[in-house]
Amino acid sequence: MRTEARRVAVVGDCPLLCGGVAHAVEAAEGLVFALATRSADEALRALRPGDVALVDLQVRPVCLADVVARLVAQDAAVLVFSSGLDHHAVPALRAGARGCLSRRADERELLAAIRLVADGCSYVSADLAVRPDTEPSCHVTDRERQILELVVHGETDHDIAVRLGISEHTVHSHLDRLRDKTGSRRRADLTRFAITHDIVPAAFWQG
16 A cells, blocks of 8 residues: 655646646645656656656647657656647547646646546546547447446456456456457556547546
8 A cells, every 4th residue: 555645746837837736736645746847858857656747838739749658658647737629638648648637627626636647547627528539440339338437447357347247257358359449458558548539428537
């Protein structure tokens, strides 16, 4: 069981947002504010594996995705700020971000999102209707959709089997088919597929 405080950093170019996050994190139990910087390189030097990185950079989508990918490679849990229906969110999620947080989020939602992504879950603010650039190239069955929802929630294969009243072997078969359909081998990749193609309802992350 993790007992040490979780470190949180902000990589962003808005001083007011960075200050607001710092204030909220410093007052929260179990969290420690590590740094605020506009430089991804500085963040990479300071971050440790398992830290949470909140990213709010006004750059081109491809540049944002590159920053996210570098932070993820450092084993950081990345949460990206978004204003709504924009073209930044999907590339960031595909690069490995664990979720998107609305810039309209209040302190309670901010802290909840940080704790969720720190624990390995995904999070998308309910008012962010993240849509893919294209429709999914494969058909996902109702049962596969149920399994994807539980994967996003961090459930193990055993837990999924118990929740759905099926065998673990059947769960493995469904997951193998999903991996073949999507080309996503890891559970984190399946999670991003579910998010970017809106397969799991946005309200699911609010639960």
